Protein backbone atom coordinates (compact mmCIF):
# COMPACT_ATOMS: atom_id res chain seq x y z
CA UNK A 1 0.00 0.00 0.00
CA UNK A 2 1.16 3.56 -0.66
CA UNK A 3 2.74 5.34 2.28
CA UNK A 4 0.37 8.25 1.58
CA UNK A 5 -2.87 6.34 2.25
CA UNK A 6 -1.60 3.93 4.90
CA UNK A 7 -3.04 6.01 7.76
CA UNK A 8 -5.69 8.78 7.96
CA UNK A 9 -4.63 12.00 6.23
CA UNK A 10 -6.21 15.31 5.26
CA UNK A 11 -7.59 15.46 1.74
CA UNK A 12 -9.15 18.27 -0.32
CA UNK A 13 -11.91 16.94 -2.60
CA UNK A 14 -13.67 19.16 -5.14
CA UNK A 15 -16.96 18.19 -6.74
CA UNK A 16 -17.85 16.36 -3.52
CA UNK A 17 -21.56 17.20 -3.66
CA UNK A 18 -22.64 14.75 -6.36
CA UNK A 19 -21.84 11.65 -8.41
CA UNK A 20 -18.28 10.33 -8.36
CA UNK A 21 -17.10 12.97 -5.86
CA UNK A 22 -19.91 12.21 -3.42
CA UNK A 23 -19.21 8.46 -3.59
CA UNK A 24 -15.50 9.15 -3.20
CA UNK A 25 -16.19 11.28 -0.12
CA UNK A 26 -18.11 8.39 1.47
CA UNK A 27 -15.35 5.89 0.63
CA UNK A 28 -12.58 8.13 2.02
CA UNK A 29 -14.57 8.92 5.18
CA UNK A 30 -15.07 5.18 5.73
CA UNK A 31 -11.28 4.83 5.67
CA UNK A 32 -10.96 7.46 8.40
CA UNK A 33 -9.52 10.35 6.38
CA UNK A 34 -10.33 14.00 7.11
CA UNK A 35 -11.93 15.70 4.12
CA UNK A 36 -12.18 19.30 3.05
CA UNK A 37 -15.16 19.15 0.72
CA UNK A 38 -15.85 21.69 -2.02
CA UNK A 39 -18.75 22.36 -4.35
CA UNK A 40 -21.36 25.09 -4.84
CA UNK A 41 -24.26 23.17 -3.31
CA UNK A 42 -24.14 24.15 0.36
CA UNK A 43 -26.94 21.73 1.37
CA UNK A 44 -25.06 18.76 -0.04
CA UNK A 45 -21.86 19.89 1.69
CA UNK A 46 -23.74 20.22 4.99
CA UNK A 47 -25.23 16.77 4.51
CA UNK A 48 -21.74 15.30 4.11
CA UNK A 49 -20.57 17.15 7.21
CA UNK A 50 -23.55 15.89 9.23
CA UNK A 51 -22.52 12.30 8.42
CA UNK A 52 -19.07 12.65 9.99
CA UNK A 53 -18.73 15.95 11.86
CA UNK A 54 -15.19 15.39 13.12
CA UNK A 55 -13.94 14.26 9.73
CA UNK A 56 -15.39 16.91 7.41
CA UNK A 57 -14.62 20.56 6.81
CA UNK A 58 -16.91 22.25 4.31
CA UNK A 59 -15.28 24.70 1.91
CA UNK A 60 -18.02 25.93 -0.44
CA UNK A 61 -16.67 27.41 -3.65
CA UNK A 62 -17.23 27.86 -7.33
CA UNK A 63 -13.91 26.49 -8.53
CA UNK A 64 -13.87 28.94 -11.44
CA UNK A 65 -13.85 31.87 -8.97
CA UNK A 66 -10.49 33.20 -7.80
CA UNK A 67 -12.22 34.95 -4.86
CA UNK A 68 -13.93 31.77 -3.64
CA UNK A 69 -10.70 29.84 -3.96
CA UNK A 70 -8.76 32.46 -2.02
CA UNK A 71 -11.04 31.72 0.95
CA UNK A 72 -10.58 27.96 0.46
CA UNK A 73 -6.82 28.49 0.27
CA UNK A 74 -6.96 29.97 3.80
CA UNK A 75 -8.98 26.99 5.06
CA UNK A 76 -6.53 24.51 3.55
CA UNK A 77 -3.63 26.36 5.16
CA UNK A 78 -5.32 26.18 8.57
CA UNK A 79 -5.66 22.42 8.24
CA UNK A 80 -2.09 21.62 7.19
CA UNK A 81 -0.55 19.14 6.83
CA UNK A 82 -2.74 18.43 3.81
CA UNK A 83 -1.28 15.69 1.66
CA UNK A 84 -3.78 14.85 -1.04
CA UNK A 85 -5.96 16.96 -3.36
CA UNK A 86 -8.54 15.31 -5.60
CA UNK A 87 -9.68 17.84 -8.19
CA UNK A 88 -12.84 16.24 -9.48
CA UNK A 89 -15.25 19.18 -10.06
CA UNK A 90 -16.33 19.21 -13.67
CA UNK A 91 -19.12 19.68 -16.14
CA UNK A 92 -20.17 18.23 -19.48
CA UNK A 93 -22.06 20.37 -21.98
CA UNK A 94 -22.82 19.02 -25.43
CA UNK A 95 -22.80 21.00 -28.66
CA UNK A 96 -25.75 21.03 -31.03
CA UNK A 97 -23.85 21.68 -34.26
CA UNK A 98 -27.00 22.89 -36.04
CA UNK A 99 -27.09 25.75 -33.52
CA UNK A 100 -23.33 26.10 -33.19
CA UNK A 101 -22.33 28.28 -30.25
CA UNK A 102 -18.83 28.79 -28.89
CA UNK A 103 -20.43 29.36 -25.46
CA UNK A 104 -20.67 25.58 -25.08
CA UNK A 105 -16.94 25.21 -25.70
CA UNK A 106 -16.17 28.04 -23.28
CA UNK A 107 -18.30 26.59 -20.45
CA UNK A 108 -16.51 23.24 -20.62
CA UNK A 109 -13.07 24.83 -20.80
CA UNK A 110 -13.72 27.33 -18.00
CA UNK A 111 -15.02 24.74 -15.52
CA UNK A 112 -12.88 21.77 -16.42
CA UNK A 113 -9.57 23.41 -17.31
CA UNK A 114 -9.49 26.88 -15.75
CA UNK A 115 -11.37 25.76 -12.61
CA UNK A 116 -8.91 22.90 -12.09
CA UNK A 117 -5.89 25.11 -12.81
CA UNK A 118 -7.13 27.62 -10.22
CA UNK A 119 -7.73 24.82 -7.73
CA UNK A 120 -4.11 23.72 -8.18
CA UNK A 121 -3.07 27.29 -7.36
CA UNK A 122 -5.09 27.08 -4.13
CA UNK A 123 -3.64 23.77 -2.94
CA UNK A 124 -0.08 23.62 -4.23
CA UNK A 125 1.38 25.62 -1.31
CA UNK A 126 -0.17 23.12 1.13
CA UNK A 127 1.20 20.13 -0.78
CA UNK A 128 4.62 21.81 -0.82
CA UNK A 129 4.36 22.44 2.92
CA UNK A 130 3.68 18.71 3.42
CA UNK A 131 6.75 17.83 1.36
CA UNK A 132 8.84 20.29 3.36
CA UNK A 133 7.92 18.25 6.45
CA UNK A 134 9.06 15.08 4.68
CA UNK A 135 5.47 13.84 4.14
CA UNK A 136 4.26 12.26 0.87
CA UNK A 137 1.93 14.46 -1.20
CA UNK A 138 -0.17 13.88 -4.32
CA UNK A 139 -2.40 15.81 -6.68
CA UNK A 140 -5.20 13.90 -8.41
CA UNK A 141 -6.91 15.29 -11.49
CA UNK A 142 -10.15 13.72 -12.67
CA UNK A 143 -10.12 13.83 -16.45
CA UNK A 144 -12.01 11.45 -18.76
CA UNK A 145 -11.39 8.81 -21.42
CA UNK A 146 -13.94 10.58 -23.67
CA UNK A 147 -11.31 12.61 -25.55
CA UNK A 148 -9.49 9.50 -26.82
CA UNK A 149 -12.06 9.26 -29.64
CA UNK A 150 -13.78 12.17 -31.45
CA UNK A 151 -17.37 11.64 -30.31
CA UNK A 152 -19.98 13.84 -31.97
CA UNK A 153 -21.39 16.67 -29.80
CA UNK A 154 -18.42 16.36 -27.42
CA UNK A 155 -16.33 19.11 -29.05
CA UNK A 156 -16.28 21.19 -25.86
CA UNK A 157 -16.13 18.40 -23.28
CA UNK A 158 -13.52 16.36 -25.17
CA UNK A 159 -11.35 19.40 -25.84
CA UNK A 160 -11.49 20.40 -22.18
CA UNK A 161 -10.49 16.93 -20.94
CA UNK A 162 -7.71 16.62 -23.56
CA UNK A 163 -6.34 19.96 -22.38
CA UNK A 164 -6.76 18.96 -18.74
CA UNK A 165 -4.85 15.71 -19.27
CA UNK A 166 -2.00 17.50 -21.02
CA UNK A 167 -1.95 20.03 -18.17
CA UNK A 168 -1.76 17.20 -15.61
CA UNK A 169 0.98 15.30 -17.43
CA UNK A 170 3.05 18.44 -17.87
CA UNK A 171 2.55 19.31 -14.19
CA UNK A 172 3.66 15.77 -13.30
CA UNK A 173 6.95 16.42 -15.10
CA UNK A 174 7.48 19.76 -13.36
CA UNK A 175 6.54 18.56 -9.86
CA UNK A 176 8.55 15.32 -10.03
CA UNK A 177 11.67 17.02 -8.64
CA UNK A 178 9.65 18.19 -5.61
CA UNK A 179 8.34 14.68 -4.96
CA UNK A 180 4.69 15.66 -5.51
CA UNK A 181 2.97 12.93 -7.50
CA UNK A 182 0.28 13.72 -10.08
CA UNK A 183 -2.39 11.12 -10.84
CA UNK A 184 -4.75 11.34 -13.80
CA UNK A 185 -8.10 9.56 -13.44
CA UNK A 186 -9.75 8.64 -16.76
CA UNK A 187 -13.18 7.10 -16.21
CA UNK A 188 -15.44 5.63 -18.86
CA UNK A 189 -19.20 6.00 -18.32
CA UNK A 190 -20.25 6.32 -14.67
CA UNK A 191 -23.90 6.62 -13.61
CA UNK A 192 -24.19 10.10 -12.05
CA UNK A 193 -26.46 13.15 -12.49
CA UNK A 194 -24.01 14.24 -15.20
CA UNK A 195 -24.60 11.13 -17.34
CA UNK A 196 -28.29 10.77 -16.37
CA UNK A 197 -28.88 13.52 -18.95
CA UNK A 198 -27.32 11.45 -21.76
CA UNK A 199 -29.81 10.17 -24.34
CA UNK A 200 -27.45 7.69 -26.03
CA UNK A 201 -26.26 4.19 -25.10
CA UNK A 202 -23.44 4.18 -22.53
CA UNK A 203 -21.50 0.91 -22.84
CA UNK A 204 -19.93 -0.60 -19.70
CA UNK A 205 -21.71 1.94 -17.46
CA UNK A 206 -20.63 1.52 -13.82
CA UNK A 207 -21.98 2.97 -10.57
CA UNK A 208 -20.43 5.98 -8.82
CA UNK A 209 -19.62 3.73 -5.85
CA UNK A 210 -17.74 1.32 -8.13
CA UNK A 211 -15.85 4.27 -9.67
CA UNK A 212 -14.94 5.59 -6.21
CA UNK A 213 -13.72 2.15 -5.17
CA UNK A 214 -11.49 1.89 -8.25
CA UNK A 215 -10.07 5.38 -7.63
CA UNK A 216 -9.29 4.62 -3.96
CA UNK A 217 -7.67 1.28 -4.91
CA UNK A 218 -5.55 3.05 -7.56
CA UNK A 219 -4.46 5.74 -5.12
CA UNK A 220 -3.50 3.14 -2.53
CA UNK A 221 -1.17 1.67 -5.15
CA UNK A 222 0.28 5.12 -5.95
CA UNK A 223 -0.91 4.77 -9.56
CA UNK A 224 -0.06 7.71 -11.83
CA UNK A 225 -2.87 6.68 -14.22
CA UNK A 226 -6.23 5.29 -13.09
CA UNK A 227 -8.40 4.18 -16.01
CA UNK A 228 -11.63 2.24 -15.81
CA UNK A 229 -13.57 0.19 -16.65
CA UNK A 230 -10.71 -1.61 -18.37
CA UNK A 231 -12.72 -3.16 -21.24
CA UNK A 232 -14.07 0.25 -22.24
CA UNK A 233 -10.82 2.17 -21.91
CA UNK A 234 -8.88 -0.50 -23.86
CA UNK A 235 -11.50 -0.44 -26.60
CA UNK A 236 -11.25 3.35 -26.86
CA UNK A 237 -7.46 3.25 -26.89
CA UNK A 238 -7.54 0.69 -29.72
CA UNK A 239 -9.98 2.87 -31.70
CA UNK A 240 -7.74 5.87 -31.06
CA UNK A 241 -4.72 4.00 -32.49
CA UNK A 242 -6.44 3.39 -35.88
CA UNK A 243 -5.41 5.43 -38.94
CA UNK A 244 -7.07 8.88 -38.84
CA UNK A 245 -9.21 8.37 -42.00
CA UNK A 246 -10.72 5.24 -40.41
CA UNK A 247 -11.34 7.08 -37.11
CA UNK A 248 -13.00 9.90 -39.08
CA UNK A 249 -15.32 7.46 -40.90
CA UNK A 250 -16.32 5.68 -37.68
CA UNK A 251 -16.82 8.97 -35.82
CA UNK A 252 -18.91 10.49 -38.64
CA UNK A 253 -21.06 7.37 -38.86
CA UNK A 254 -21.63 7.33 -35.07
CA UNK A 255 -22.40 11.07 -35.01
CA UNK A 256 -24.77 10.70 -37.98
CA UNK A 257 -26.67 7.87 -36.29
CA UNK A 258 -26.89 9.88 -33.10
CA UNK A 259 -28.13 13.02 -34.85
CA UNK A 260 -30.74 11.02 -36.82
CA UNK A 261 -32.06 9.47 -33.57
CA UNK A 262 -32.18 12.92 -32.02
CA UNK A 263 -34.18 14.32 -34.99
CA UNK A 264 -36.61 11.37 -34.85
CA UNK A 265 -37.26 12.14 -31.17
CA UNK A 266 -37.96 15.83 -31.85
Ligand SMILES: NC(=O)c1ccc[n+]([C@@H]2O[C@H](COP(=O)([O-])OP(=O)(O)OC[C@H]3O[C@@H](n4cnc5c(N)ncnc54)[C@H](OP(=O)(O)O)[C@@H]3O)[C@@H](O)[C@H]2O)c1
Pocket residue numbers: 014015016017018019020021038039040041042044061062063064088089090091092111115142143144145146186187188189190191192193194195
Ligand atom coordinates in the same frame (compact mmCIF):
# COMPACT_ATOMS: atom_id res chain seq x y z
N1 LIG B 1 -19.94 10.39 -14.99
C1 LIG B 1 -19.11 10.00 -15.94
O1 LIG B 1 -19.43 9.12 -16.76
C2 LIG B 1 -17.75 10.64 -16.06
C3 LIG B 1 -16.87 10.07 -16.99
C4 LIG B 1 -15.59 10.61 -17.11
C5 LIG B 1 -15.22 11.68 -16.32
N2 LIG B 1 -16.09 12.22 -15.43
C6 LIG B 1 -15.64 13.35 -14.63
O2 LIG B 1 -15.84 13.09 -13.27
C7 LIG B 1 -16.05 14.31 -12.57
C8 LIG B 1 -17.29 14.20 -11.72
O3 LIG B 1 -18.39 14.00 -12.59
P1 LIG B 1 -19.77 13.34 -12.13
O4 LIG B 1 -20.17 12.43 -13.20
O5 LIG B 1 -19.68 12.87 -10.75
O6 LIG B 1 -20.71 14.63 -12.27
P2 LIG B 1 -21.78 15.32 -11.31
O7 LIG B 1 -22.56 14.30 -10.57
O8 LIG B 1 -22.47 16.33 -12.15
O9 LIG B 1 -20.84 16.07 -10.26
C9 LIG B 1 -20.07 17.17 -10.64
C10 LIG B 1 -19.47 17.77 -9.40
O10 LIG B 1 -18.65 18.88 -9.80
C11 LIG B 1 -19.03 20.02 -9.06
N3 LIG B 1 -18.88 21.23 -9.85
C12 LIG B 1 -19.23 21.45 -11.13
N4 LIG B 1 -18.94 22.69 -11.49
C13 LIG B 1 -18.39 23.30 -10.40
C14 LIG B 1 -17.91 24.59 -10.13
N5 LIG B 1 -17.90 25.56 -11.05
N6 LIG B 1 -17.44 24.85 -8.89
C15 LIG B 1 -17.43 23.90 -7.94
N7 LIG B 1 -17.86 22.65 -8.13
C16 LIG B 1 -18.35 22.35 -9.35
C17 LIG B 1 -20.51 19.79 -8.69
O11 LIG B 1 -20.77 20.49 -7.49
P3 LIG B 1 -21.84 21.70 -7.32
O12 LIG B 1 -22.94 21.47 -8.28
O13 LIG B 1 -22.20 21.61 -5.88
O14 LIG B 1 -21.03 22.92 -7.62
C18 LIG B 1 -20.53 18.30 -8.44
O15 LIG B 1 -20.14 18.00 -7.13
C19 LIG B 1 -16.13 15.40 -13.64
O16 LIG B 1 -14.88 16.05 -13.75
C20 LIG B 1 -16.44 14.62 -14.90
O17 LIG B 1 -16.01 15.26 -16.07
C21 LIG B 1 -17.36 11.73 -15.28
